[in-house]
Amino acid sequence: MSTRRSARLSAASDLKSSSAPPPAPPAAQPAKRGRKRKADAEVPTEPEANGAIPEAAPAPTTPSKRRAPKKSAAATGPPATPTPSRAKLIAEPAGRAAAPTTPKPRPAAVSRLADPNATNAVLLSPETSRVVASSRTKAATAATTTATLLEEANRHLISVDARMRPLVEKNHCRIFAPEGLAEKIDPFESLCSGIISQQVSGAAAKSIKKRFVELFVDSADGKGDEETTPPPPPFPHPSQVAACPLERLRTAGLSQRKAEYVQGLAEKFVSGDLSAQMLADAPYEEVVERLIAVRGLGRWSVEMFACFGLKRMDVFSLGDLGVQRGMAAFVGRDVAKLKTSKAGKFKYMAEREMEEIAARFAPYRSLFMWYMWRVEETDVSTME
Template sequence: MATTRRSSRLSAQAEAKPSPEAMPPPPQQNKRKRKATSDAAVPPQPTTPTKQRAQPGAAPSPLTPTPSTVAFIAEPADGRKKPRNATVTRLADPRFTNATLLSPETSRLVASRDIESVSPSKAPAIRMTTQNMLQEACDHLIKTDERMRTLIEKNPCKVFSPEGLAEKIDPFESLSSGIISQQVSGAAAKSIKGKFIALFGDEGSTPRFPHPSEVAKCSIEKLRTAGLSQRKAEYIHGLAGKFTNGELSVQMLHDAPYDELVEKLIAVRGLGRWSVEMFACFGLKRMDVFSVGDLGVQRGMAAFAGRDVAKLKSKGGKWKYMSEQDMLELSAKFAPYRSLFMWLMWRVEDSFTDVSTME
């Protein structure tokens, strides 16, 4: 009888024990990290803060730009590297759009005037052009704070270089790409964008991003077949309608003061403040954009100010590295070139955020 009970018990244990295929793999230990932390001579390296689960009813956590997100905003429709554009010396203004914008419907270019078109009598008085704006910005940052010299020398910024300003940007594609990339990986966003483009192309034709009028005529159900969620399909469809009815235009995006630009774009469903700020900076090439809601900028500024970000990491709240007021006060003195200042703050800690693909 005892033998029978023991046999039954062993059989039940065998059934309850999961098979090797069903068992989760043991967690891998980061031996290098453990070794580094145990060595008193080597200070711990800063790490990217892990995302905390949002509490019901709480505001979303500050977004941090990643290479896959920001580079995706201005990525060409066919996925190829952008061709080098011949630089043209044009008038520049750090408080307005300096990019060459491509009208999504007519392919008409909207940009500031070429310096050659300016009256010779007025040309000598012109101080800011697409050829010297980046150098003017670098000089201003260094003059304001000598510590910026090292950051600038180590991190050449191609975003606002003459070559970067010569890129042709389709604002409808850039904003749509920003919506597609929300809450998904870079690989997933690229795949969805490819399927989205394929919905409007003919077999054998060169891939191109659809015109707003084409998207506005398309049903939400068809847009979803590209892998878009219901909301994202509605967002892009609504954005296309704004361009089609003239509520949004390339000319407005080029000429509007920054506050007016942000107000109009945030009114579009699916475009939050962070998305608009990134578009204004990296799509429109505006030089005086600053995002207080970006965790990477917040942390970089804290490190730049000499704060121990490793200790602040465990602090709770949205502004755990630096308060919004402190961020605004510190960045104000770098105006009107806060876009470059913000870009460099992402580079303060290379181990925290690599934004090289923003170039």
Template sequence: MASRRSARLVALNGSTTLLAAAPMPPPVAPAARSRKRKAETTAPEAEAPAPTQPEQATPVTPQRRRPVKKDATPPATPTPSAVGLMAESHSPFPNNNSNSDGPTTPLPKKPRSAAVSRLAGPDMTNAPLLSPQTSRLIASSPIDSVSPSKIPSLPGRTTTANILEEACAHLIKVDSRMKPLIEKQHCRIFSPEGLAEEVDPFEALASGIISQQVSGAAAKSIKNRFISLFDLGPENGRFPHPSQVAATSIEKLRTAGLSQRKAEYVQGLAEKFMSGDLSAQMLADAPYEEVLEKLIAVRGLGKWSVEMFACFALKRMDVFSLGDLGVQRGMAAFVGRDVAKLKTNKGGKWKYMTEKEMEEIAERFRPYRTIFMWYMWRVEETDISTME
């Protein structure tokens, strides 16, 4: 045991001597071990370290994106297409259904009714009306049929031949800015030819219901499919009688593209004509206030629809609609406002001017406010700078 121990001591002493004789190299700094590496050593199952990220430039706050303002576009007014559909006729007493006052697709052209000079007036129904069930014509008296004893009093009397001319002269007299509008735009619907076209009031009102909340093209298509539901004989396009519509099931009416409610409204309207609650004679003779009250009581007919019917089917000359956006916009442009700057009331509705302002402006144009309203739809089609 002692000899082994002495041998180890000798060997240890020898190595110590050699180390002392050799020059000592500079101490080597121990390799830096990161905490991550240490963690990897002690925990082999840890994930590999992420690659070193390059130095980033000084962070800059990104510019705030400003929301792009979209052009404020008002909801489209349905007036032109609704009026075109309401004013056309499929009656067996044919006329030319191509109506320049609305963008609806014209029906196959039929011979025009001859323009007969009849007694007319701003507070009258100036359209010849067809009784929906019998097709009997109800119209004011032709001048030729007036008793000869009354002929001396006729010069200067308003007739269907001159009522539009009188109305336009009145509008220009009230406000000279109407002159360029009237010179550029011909109001055919109230011309002698337009006042000669016969109107089926049941068809006109039903067309107004059909056109609600749909485009003009869609309304036209639905109306044509509605007509095709009935066996109407060789006329091929005559609008059905109220009795035919009343006898048809709601399910069948809906196959034309009508909603459940619209089918019920049209059928209810037919029943009103069948019962006599509504008639062509009443619509021709009654004061406007009575016509308005009677028709608003019918399900599916609101005030705007009745106003458009009174204007463009009955051809009454002194009706004015406060609820028509197209009229409101035209009036705002007419008085020189920038219609691109829209206003809204608390309910979020589009506004160009208030109802009170509209009433005050339109009041001056009595008793031809319908004609004034028609021209307000055309303001933006005319260079209004010439009005100043």
């Protein structure tokens, strides 16, 4: 009897326990995005001894990177102007870049007629190395000569604006001095040098030019006696460059485009579109028009060639950043406060204002421009 009762009680107890609701499952963790979700899935959760489920360990997070603050235009400053350092290669006398380390004797200054509105350089024919004389300077009626040109130009600048006096007294412009005007310039070499120097440092440009000249030197040329220094190799003639394959020109360090520019320039001289005689006699506007038509020669390059190569006294470059900055400082403005145009270009002074100021210094604006590159090296405030 007791055995049956015990069996019934045991069965009722089992039935009661089986009908009880199961324990609630743990709350589902919200889905996470990106790398955190993957990290959470890799951390298993095990029940503790008391049946509680521990919280999942926080997923490792990558610290956010701090962005460097953008530098303002005023902080970074304007791009460096390549003038006048880059123009030095344009103004080099014929064959000077290929000369050995021993300096070549400078030619003696010879007084001859000069004209502020004409070419005053001694030009060589690129094909024959013959000296080309300008018919315009021969016809000049004024008594201006290469010995007095710089002195007369400086007097004119000072008479226009007394603030030019400290600039003139501190800086000697050798370009238009008698010794500078006595140097012989090969216009083809000068223009090639301008193309070679584009977008490279001065040292790189000289190295490329040296290798360019050596491409056209025969193995037997340039060899002197053991006791004498061999003469520097001459700059190649336009006909040699025009006939040279582009692949060979590139071995000197020229890019494909620069090789095409140099060869195109040579073809202009070979065809007669450009010549030393034309550059010596033509008006400035015609010189600019002829040269800008050549691929690889922009307005700035042409203006620098006219000033430093042809030694023309009335050239003025509105697009040169160094001239802009110098003129702004010259009229008393704080150039440290950089102004930018809507196009994002650095501007210190409007071109119209630059033209108006420079016009007063004609016909010696080339010399005025040269002094503007050196304004910040000279205190002109005492003359205000």
